[in-house]
Amino acid sequence: MPPLLQITELHTEFRTGAGVVRAVDGVSFSVEAGETIAIVGESGSGKSVTAMSILRLIPEPPGRITAGQIVFAGRDLMRLDDAAMRQVRGGEIGMVFQEPMTSLNPVLTIGRQITEALEQHRGSDHATACRRAEELLGLVGIADPARRLKQYPHQLSGGMRQRVMIAIALSCDPKLIIADEPTTALDVTIQAQILELMRQLTRRFTVALIVITHNLGVVARYANRVNVMYAGRIVESGLAHAIYHDPRHPYTMALLHSVPRLDRPRQMRLDPVSGQPPDLTRLGAGCAFQPRCRFAVPGCAIAVPPLAPTGTAGHLAACFRSQELANQKVALGTGVVA
Amino acid sequence: MNDSVTPLRPLLEVKGLRMHFPVTEGILVRRAVGEVKAVDGVDFTVRRGETLGLVGESGCGKTTTGRCILRLERPTDGKIIYDGKDIANLDRKELIALRRRIQVIFQDPYSSLNPRMKVGSIIAEPMKVHGVEPDAGRRSTRVHELLSVCGLDPKFADRYPHEMSGGQRQRVGIARALALNPEFIVCDEPVSALDVSIQAQVINLLEDLRERFGLTYLFIAHDLSVVRHLCHRVAVMYLGRIVELADADTLFDHPQHPYTRALLAAVPVPDPDIEQGRDFRPVQGEVPSPINPPSGCVFHPRCPIAVESCSHTRPEARETNPGHHVACSQVHQTFFVGERDSRFPTVPPQAITH
Numbered sequence: 001m002p003p004l005l006q007i008t009e010l011h012t013e014f015r016t017g018a019g020v021v022r023a024v025d026g027v028s029f030s031v032e033a034g035e036t037i038a039i040v041g042e043s044g045s046g047k048s049v050t051a052m053s054i055l056r057l058i059p060e061p062p063g064r065i066t067a068g069q070i071v072f073a074g075r076d077l078m079r080l081d082d083a084a085m086r087q088v089r090g091g092e093i094g095m096v097f098q099e100p101m102t103s104l105n106p107v108l109t110i111g112r113q114i115t116e117a118l119e120q121h122r123g124s125d126h127a128t129a130c131r132r133a134e135e136l137l138g139l140v141g142i143a144d145p146a147r148r149l150k151q152y153p154h155q156l157s158g159g160m161r162q163r164v165m166i167a168i169a170l171s172c173d174p175k176l177i178i179a180d181e182p183t184t185a186l187d188v189t190i191q192a193q194i195l196e197l198m199r200q201l202t203r204r205f206t207v208a209l210i211v212i213t214h215n216l217g218v219v220a221r222y223a224n225r226v227n228v229m230y231a232g233r234i235v236e237s238g239l240a241h242a243i244y245h246d247p248r249h250p251y252t253m254a255l256l257h258s259v260p261r262l263d264r265p266r267q268m269r270l271d272p273v274s275g276q277p278p279d280l281t282r283l284g285a286g287c288a289f290q291p292r293c294r295f296a297v298p299g300c301a302i303a304v305p306p307l308a309p310t311g312t313a314g315h316l317a318a319c320f321r322s323q324e325l326a327n328q329k330v331a332l333g334t335g336v337v338a
Numbered sequence: 339m340n341d342s343v344t345p346l347r348p349l350l351e352v353k354g355l356r357m358h359f360p361v362t363e364g365i366l367v368r369r370a371v372g373e374v375k376a377v378d379g380v381d382f383t384v385r386r387g388e389t390l391g392l393v394g395e396s397g398c399g400k401t402t403t404g405r406c407i408l409r410l411e412r413p414t415d416g417k418i419i420y421d422g423k424d425i426a427n428l429d430r431k432e433l434i435a436l437r438r439r440i441q442v443i444f445q446d447p448y449s450s451l452n453p454r455m456k457v458g459s460i461i462a463e464p465m466k467v468h469g470v471e472p473d474a475g476r477r478s479t480r481v482h483e484l485l486s487v488c489g490l491d492p493k494f495a496d497r498y499p500h501e502m503s504g505g506q507r508q509r510v511g512i513a514r515a516l517a518l519n520p521e522f523i524v525c526d527e528p529v530s531a532l533d534v535s536i537q538a539q540v541i542n543l544l545e546d547l548r549e550r551f552g553l554t555y556l557f558i559a560h561d562l563s564v565v566r567h568l569c570h571r572v573a574v575m576y577l578g579r580i581v582e583l584a585d586a587d588t589l590f591d592h593p594q595h596p597y598t599r600a601l602l603a604a605v606p607v608p609d610p611d612i613e614q615g616r617d618f619r620p621v622q623g624e625v626p627s628p629i630n631p632p633s634g635c636v637f638h639p640r641c642p643i644a645v646e647s648c649s650h651t652r653p654e655a656r657e658t659n660p661g662h663h664v665a666c667s668q669v670h671q672t673f674f675v676g677e678r679d680s681r682f683p684t685v686p687p688q689a690i691t692h
Contacts, residue, residue, distance in 0.1 A: 042533040043504075043533055187560070188562070189395065189604045190395075192603075192605075192606075193621075195606070196620055214533065216534070217613070218606050219610075220608050220613040220614075221606040240610035244611075258534060259534055259537075259608055261563060261566075261607065262566055262605050263607045263609075263612070269545070270541055270542055272535060273535035277503060277535070277536070
């Protein structure tokens with residue numbers, strides 16, 4: 001069976017004053033029905049642009065999807081006209097964004113915002129939509145849903161607004177939900193509640209989930225498979241266990257080493273990634289991480305390493321030295337293979 | 339590192355600090371209809387050379403506490419004894435002298451630097467204000483020196499903030515805080531706006547500077563992993579009060595207050611084997627409004643081990659072990675003792691042994 005979502009060689013560019021930014025530069029990955037995958041990366045790595053490209057929400061100009069295929073449930077989304085695409089967005093693909101303050105309309109009631117989706121996508125009449133909206137709010141754990149439906153977003157806390165966003169995303173029985181930093185703006189105890197809620201609901205309704213985040217802990221709690229992005233490309237991809245315990249790309253390794261751990265006594269010093277994030281208007285010919293990489297060899301500056309199998313099933317890494325990095329045989333800090 | 343701190347007279351002693359903000363109504367005639375109890379009776383000390391972490395979720399009063407110590411707010415009540423002198427009610431003139439000794443690093447490196455000033459002038463500004471290094475040439479040398487101390491090329495003095503990345507800007511903010519050779523720095527979420535890979539660089543820089551210049555930090559943050567790494571002692575705040583205070587390893591390995599435990603359990607750890615095997619029950623409910631906080635213990639409506647008396651008696655902080663202060667009336671019970679991985683599973687209320 002083909003996967004639910006198959007993205008092949010996606011390229012998205014932005015024209016800026018400083019030149020063309022290839023925000024997404026040849027990204028391919030797939031999502032199976034019902035599974036949760038994560039896209040991890042830092043600001044500017046292209047993770048959000050990837051999500052926006054799937055939904056065809058790239059503002060044009062300055063942005064443009066220049067190449068690639070996005071096949072969702074057997075249809076190429078790139079070929080759909082605007083009306084058909086509107087039916088997919090919010091219908092078969094639900095969305096949850098980072099800022100629950102800005103992604104809800106402040107002048108419409110919560111009820112109106114949920115029923116709007118139902119009426120648009122389902123053609124439900126108002127009474128049916130209202131009943132369903134109430135049911136949905138109960139489902140996402142909002143007490144007294146009938147009263148909440150009549151309220152406006154500013155009357156709700158951040159955590160509750162994010163619950164409303166999840167209710168809207170679920171309203172039309174989607175097959176896939178794309179959640180872009182769904183808990184970043186929330187406090188940690190509320191974040192835990194929202195993560196748990198999303199996990200339960202996606203399992204219960206077998207919805208596939210793409211979580212986009214910079215938080216390595218959130219990914220560990222959530223995802224079956226992980227894609228790590230750097231400078232517009234996927235640099236490593238694999239099962240969560242492999243990514244965390246046998247990383248094969250120096251950037252993934254560096255990320256894991258640079259976060260302080262709550263569950264371990266403090267080490268003397270953190271081991272940060274040296275240097276600054278890449279300037280996407282001025283990428284060289286080689287691997288984008290090469291200027292900051294402690295394992296770089298001269299070849300890294302000449303050609304971009306392809307995303308290639310590491311030997312473990314389903315585990316891919318875009319590094320010429322990924323075999324040598326197996327089980328961290330390379331002594332850390334020296335770049336020398338032990 | 340913890341043992342290098344000698345128990346001298348504390349550099350800072352906060353006693354019974356309260357900061358209430360009035361809630362007003364009316365356009366022509368403003369009248370107070372209530373008050374936000376942002377900080378409501380906070381006590382702690384900071385020893386010379388140590389880093390005290392102040393953690394909690396938004397609205398718990400950690401930033402307001404920091405602003406009171408900086409005297410950006412005049413506290414409603416309480417004492418702030420800095421180096422033997424109560425600074426809670428100093429007037430403007432006396433404050434100027436104080437501010438040479440206490441500086442601040444802000445969270446957002448984008449809004450805390452003036453976009454129209456060059457980096458060099460931003461760093462030189464405190465020296466101008468306080469009349470330190472009146473000679474322009476020497477001031478500029480000092481700016482260059484501060485930049486390189488903070489790991490930036492001295493050439494950056496001629497740049498504008500928008501030409502720099504977030505991490506570089508935060509280094510400028512740190513250089514500005516160091517310009518007057520302060521002894522105490524309030525760090526208000528200094529790394530939370532930064533990317534993971536840059537965060538670690540700035541954390542290391544803050545540690546190096548503390549050692550090199552003998553600084554004392556009050557480190558305000560919501561990221562518990564960063565706090566564990568950087569702080570000697572940690573105070574956990576909830577709704578304007580400190581619920582638990584202990585040295586960092588004790589607090590994170592043997593938390594006692596149910597809120598601390600809930601907070602620690604909520605943080606996802608970057609290891610899928612731990613996370614996906616975890617029986618996970620997040621603490622229910624949300625933080626109540628500080629305008630009308632719950633009676634008794636402020637945490638009791640969400641607390642898994644609350645008993646009837648918690649709803650009317652406010653628990654005072656008690657020292658359960660040397661240096662470990664907990665404001666909970668229930669924690670002396672066997673509930674917490676002998677639990678090997680004290681960190682995670684939320685014990686259901688019925689499991690408490692009395």
